[in-house]
Amino acid sequence: MKTVQDPWSPLPEAKWNTETARHLASRIGYSIHPSLVGRIEKRGAEGTLKAAFGKIRPFHKPDDIINMEGKMGEYQMMQRQADSVEKRELRQKMQRERNRTYGEFSVDWCKFARDPLNSPQEKLVQFFQDVWVVSYQGVRNPASLYDFQNQIRIHLGKTYPEMCRRLSVTPAMVRYLNQNQNRKGSPNENFARELFELFCLGEGNYTETDIKEAARALTGYTVNGLEKVNFVRQRHDTGKKTIFGQTGNFDLDGVIEVVFQQPAAARFLPQEMVRFYLTEEGLPDEVIQPLADEWKASGYSIPHLVRTFFSSKVFYDPAFRGNMIKSPTQYYIGLLQDLELDVFPSPRRSTNQLRSMGQQFFNPPNVRGWVGGRHWINSATLSARKQLVNSLMYPFPKNRLNADEERAVEAATAEGVDHFNVTPQQLRKLFGEEPGRVADAIAERFFVTQNGNNLQDLLREIPRDRKGQGRFYAVLATALSAPDYHLC
């Protein structure tokens, strides 16, 4: 990247074109479908961002979770009168119910995020989930995960300190980082450490003493069997604490306040955004600083940060076009949008593939979250990506659906969202171009680089041993496995 004057000022309108619209489409959402790019180009950056983030689009609690919560209540009632054997059986029943519901939640979320109107918001939610990490493995309750995710969602229009304050007292986080074991006299530093290191400031911007003292300030929270977080005054350490050189009787609010007085806090989230949305390498502090200053001046407003970031000269710098490796989620949802397909309504044929590609829904391996970038790619995950593409080329054999899946497919058909594989008509449209234009047409449609040169050879090679439609499927499957398609 060359030095840019006033890097975070908006890109001048004169520089707005199809290329910049494409870039914005591939980064705020998952796909560069011509209809999306066309709309974005017409609206311009400002209009696009307003449409994408202007108001929160509600993702209502999935019915499966509501049903599960009802059943959990019943089971808990039953547990009171149960003997030890029955208690164990009930616990197992509850766990099975949670696992099943988690699978349904993953599918429901994919369906919601797959709607291009929701995609930018949900990708932003994913971004925050990747900063404020919790995992199913650690939380073990899909209702709490939904609640956590939804708190992120409804705080997108507020400030980051407000979001941090609220996420700190979600049952998911209280469980995940052991806040329920953090009490007066025996502090647990897990949450305090990650609050500084991974959520707000970054490594090197606090001392071990700051962590110890903050842990004391954050004592007192518990979570009960109904997944409700309570503040228990007797468990809270009311003594004096010294955090970042300030002494006082800090509690959660006090800690959040003092954290956001740190200069590092203003740089931290913008840098995370750069890594998630622009370049895995991040940008030098001196480039980030003006954005940090502006963000801090806005009172750490999230909408302000998002607007500034996606309108800026830096964001549209040609050095950052087509340079990022798609995450499995982006690859999956993007494929569906690019190919105009629907989410298969069963985890087995949808979100399980996310896991094979290395990104199980809401279940990163540890509190650091997904490492991303080149870590997404190895022979196994590439094979999984290829298999995903293949699975979208042909219909799933009906006789291999189980009873639940049959019902789910029937329901999808009733709603008209049952396009699960590429149709011959779609192929005809794609390959109906003049023979000399096919490679370019595919590249324009699917590659953010728009470079069809590398497909020319492929088109020359493949006709020799494949005929008719089979050949087109092969070309398309190859194009969607090529390096260009893994980039955004």
Added chain:
Amino acid sequence: MPDPHFTYPTTRREFLRQSASGLGLIAFSSVAPAFLTHSVSAKVPKAEKDRSILVLIQLAGGNDGLNTVVPFEDDNYYRLRPKLGIQKKDLHVIDDQIGFHPGCSEMSELYKNGDLAIIQNVGYPNPNRSHFRSMEIWETGSKSNEFLTTGWLGRYFDNCCSGTPEEDPLALGIGNDMPDVFLAGDAHNVFSLGASRGGATGAPTGMVEAIRDGDYSASTNASFLQHTLMNTMVTERKVIERLRGYNAMAEYPNSNLARNLKNVAALIASGQETRVYFVSLGGFDTHANQETRHMALMRQLSPAMAAFQADLVAHGLDDQVLTMTFSEFGRRPSENVSGGTDHGTAAPLFVMGSQLKGSLYGSAPDLNLQKNKDMTYSTDFRSIYSTVIRRWFDADPKLVLDGKFKDIKFI
């Protein structure tokens, strides 16, 4: 313009020869397959050829263990299964207590020859009866209430195989999904070969060339992707060539499982340095009409396993290979009203190979149960994993399994 006579090199020697003869491969050495870059670091010990290989056969859906190895002397068995119970006269009786399912004549023979062992009543505490969850428990080797993101073999690879050159895949699965057993913390050359159409579905012709010739600037993500894709496809092509050139020395029946096992035999015989193979046979979820369906499954499993073993013996490779079956759970001892059985808990597991010490391990399930109650396992599946890790792979089970499990001395 690609040379029509060009074939992509599949060995290091071929690669160097072609490069030396001016085909210009060195020109894109930034995307050279990993075996080349690895070969430079000569300090890495070369893998021995005669190391032990594990073949896993997954019986997906929950195999009815009670009707696979039948306790014909136990009256409870016939009490719980008035319709589905198999009479002694129809079984392949192997001792005074138990007999193999009528469809398992070959397995019964293998057992008598000491090439097949039964480990009875294998399961785990607090069993889960969901297919997906229980399979996950088996594949990750977790406790019933624990969620692991790596497979038990993936952890073995992480701890024992990192840093070794991986010219060939370390693990290879035949099937459309990457099995969870291989999920690992580090990146390994783990390869999956599509099961449909006999297993030989490579990249479409021209794909390797198209990607090889792709013009991507060095040290970008695009060239990294190109490099990794090349590696994957070169492996794929190599694997498919090895499959094509194979002469089986046993007659395999005409079934998917047999075809997949034949492919595994081909790769082992080719000297491919893969440590673990994974094949799957589905359809064991016999809630209804079990008699016919289970017979068909046993008639697929038994002759396929026998042919595979005979082929290995004929190639003189049987000492190197241990084959093991597993299923997410057994089925309930009480039959249901649809002529089938519902999800249960423990079941027998089979190991096959010429290095086995004995034939029958673990205790038979206690069937003194009320209607619709489940069996209690007597051997923890992780004991078997522990045995395989220690005695077959010569590694420390502690690195792979959380907790101590008693070995079962079948090898």
